[in-house]
Amino acid sequence: MDAITTEGLTKRFVRHQFKSRQVVLALDHLDLRVEAGSVFGILGPNGSGKSTTMKLVLGLMTPTDGRASIFGVPCDKIASRVHVGFLPENPYFYPFLTGEETVWFYGKISGLNKAMLQKRVPELLGQVGLTHAKDRPISGYSKGMLQRIGLAQAMVHDPQLLILDEPTAGVDPIGSREIRDLIFDLKKRGKTVLLSSHLLEQVQEVCDRVCILNRGRKVLEGKLADLISDQRKTSIVAENLPESARAEIRALIERNGGRVESIGHPQTTLESLFIRSVRNHGELQDGKPSSGEKRG
């Protein structure tokens, strides 16, 4: 069974201004299928309908036309939200509650009892790396900490489906990596994740399928690997290849009718470099041997 299904999902906003009436088509007959147990990315420029889609699926808005369902339950029913966790974009919580109190509150809203929460809340706070700040009021949290507490409240009842809107916005690279790892972990556990992000590299790393929206319409949808691969080209990465062998390879390719576009050294990502450097420096400060260094 699919986690999310939309059929002809449409949303029109009618704005009344004095005597005039303006109609904005935010979403135009969107058909979408999110397979259970997959990570699905929904992309698009600002105003393309991503947030509208999420709100319609979560029942925060009513569609003008079409329908949506979660695990077969129509989205206008409360029952559809039993197994859903949602992290909105730039979340902010009750400033005078502590981190722990916040997660407790959402746990209770989700139907967890006291005994469950006593076990679950410390576990979650540890998972998102906020155990040290659990007694601090939310008003004292940084942007990254707010994202983490947002994730914690979304996962408090261990839902089958997580809907994440810009989950790594404002989070440092280490935090981003941790959230990415978390998403992988969720996928391994059979959870479904629907995420939206402007950070395309991150989407590329985690998503199985993506859908691109523009001006309320679906422009493209499919398996990520299929969409971004160029079938006409082949890349080979070799280690310890001497310079002399390059000419032989070039000749081989040309003999077989191909054309070499470039030969060079592959690049790591700036993010990996950043993480590696910071971790190494941190380990040095702590007096541990760094992963990139040999002491002797």
Added chain:
Amino acid sequence: MADELNNQPQVTSLAAVRVGFSWARVQAIISNTLTESMRQKIYMVLVLVGVALIGGSNFITAFEFQGKIKAVKDLGLGVISAVGTLLAIIVTAQYLPTELERKTLYTILSKPAHRFEFLLGKYLGILTLLAVTVVVLSVIMGGVLLSRERGLVEEEMALSQQFNETQEQREKRAETIRGQIRDPEMIKALALTLAKLALIAAIALFVSTFSTSMIFTVVLTVMIFLCGMLVGNAKDYFSEQWGRWVNFGLAFIPDLNTFNVADDILMGRKLELMKSLKIFGYGLFWIAVLLFGAHLIFEEKEI
């Protein structure tokens, strides 16, 4: 509903699947609202100002004994009413716009929580806050009255001696003072004040469901509050010219003056239980109507 649940995949979610009305969810929202509100500076400031003003009534001396007791009670009730009204309007008015702005509303309503559970939880949270505030300030007022009791009794005893009154007459004087200070009817007056505040909070909540900002909610609620205070006078005035139909014509505005019997009770007048229950019933009716109206609007609100 059962079919929908049965069609779902085998779930390992920790949550108890409860999609009907859940009092536990409402309680969570009540508790959250109360905690959040009480930790705000504005609440602390208002309560402290209230405590200072009521404590200051100890220094009102421009009255004979009956007047002194009346002055403390009037000021106490006035402060409770003023602080409560400000809280009822300001704290309630900020709930929905702030929740929307912070997107906490999304995180709550994306859980299996009904919108009316959210509204009910918010309303009962503010009601609990108002009740706690009224109780705290009432205790302060009671403390001031009790602290003055001894001094007032001594003053009256001195007067009694001047008039060469008998022991029985002196005891009667002391009993009169004690009776006025420990008058159980004051509880009725305070309860009616709380009922009025509950109605004001319901008005603010109703307005906030369709309002676009906190300021608009506050201004509109204050205007409805003033209309509510004046509608009784308007009915009296216009019904003289146009007959009793005016009462029905203006009936859609709750008459807040109905609750202002507290002043008379504090002067020592008795209000029978049945008559006070009528007033409570009136308040409860309008609160139910306003909450229902808020539910109708909020249920369809695009957020």
Added chain:
Amino acid sequence: MQSRDKRIAKIAVLFVAAGLVISPLEISIQSDRKELRFGGRGMSLKLREQMGQGLAIAFLGGFRGITADLLWIKLHHEWEAGSEKNTKDRWARIPPLAEAVIALQPQYPPFYDLVAWHYAYNFYHRELYNPDEPDPRVRLHNARHWMFRGETVLLEGTRNIPYDATLFAALARLYDDRGKFNDPERAANYWELSLDKENCPAYAHRMVGHAMHRAAFQKGDPQKFRETFDWWKKIWFEGRANPSEIWSPVRRGLRTMREFCLHFGLLGAEEDAALAQREAELNVPLNERVFTHAAPASPSGWRERFDVWNTEWLAPRGETPQLWEFVRKKVVELRPHVTLTEDEEDWYAQAEERLEVPPHDRLYKRKPAPQSDPPPAS
């Protein structure tokens, strides 16, 4: 999803329907308020001017009590400031404040009581002894204006608070005041009206008797003596069950009226004997009995009787000479049985002079003036 207009219509219908449903209860509550006389007058322009902007807002917020108290404090302050200096200017602010206070809380007796006291006593005396007005008739006229205003305030109070005795008692005192209305008959009426009301003073029934007593002397109407006698008699006999009754004024009043009634034939011997019998049946102590021809058993008993008749002798006179002859006769009868000090004699003589008692009727002599020392021998 419903259109916006449909939703607005739904909400409007909800409120109108709710209003119609709740109207009967609202009308019932308003009628309860009217019956209990709860609440004060509504806002009017005049009231708004008297209160000022800030307090008008407080009034609209439902804070009648505190608004009234603040105005009351202001009134008290004006009175105190006017008492010290510049009386006219500060005291002129009192009447509008008083009106506003009463309009805000017309159910609070002390407001009427104290306002009437300011008018009928403080303002009255200020006008009566006004150094800026040379004509005594004008001064008296202005003073009496305030006396009547005090009366008006109290009458308004008795209309608004008909269940409380406080203002009835205040009116009675005002009418009874010899320097003001000097109308003990009306005073007696109002004391009597106060008897069945809340907060009635414990002594109110005796005040009825005292006022009737003075009215009887003032009018010289024998029927009034009999009525007064009946009133005292009622308390004397029917009030025996009341353990906190103060008997000496009742006894004095009853004794005086008995003697008048016997003298003027308003009380027959048979009736008197029957009342004596009733006293015996009620075990009234012998030395306290009224319906007896026995002489007092102690000097204090004689002194009590003498004081009663002497008080009447030294009170302002009515128009009926035969009354004063009888009073004089009683004083002369009792005089040998009491010992007066020189100062008492002198004081009573001064009172006779003030009352312009004809010299041949006077009973007391002034103390001789202290003789001055002879001049030193040259």
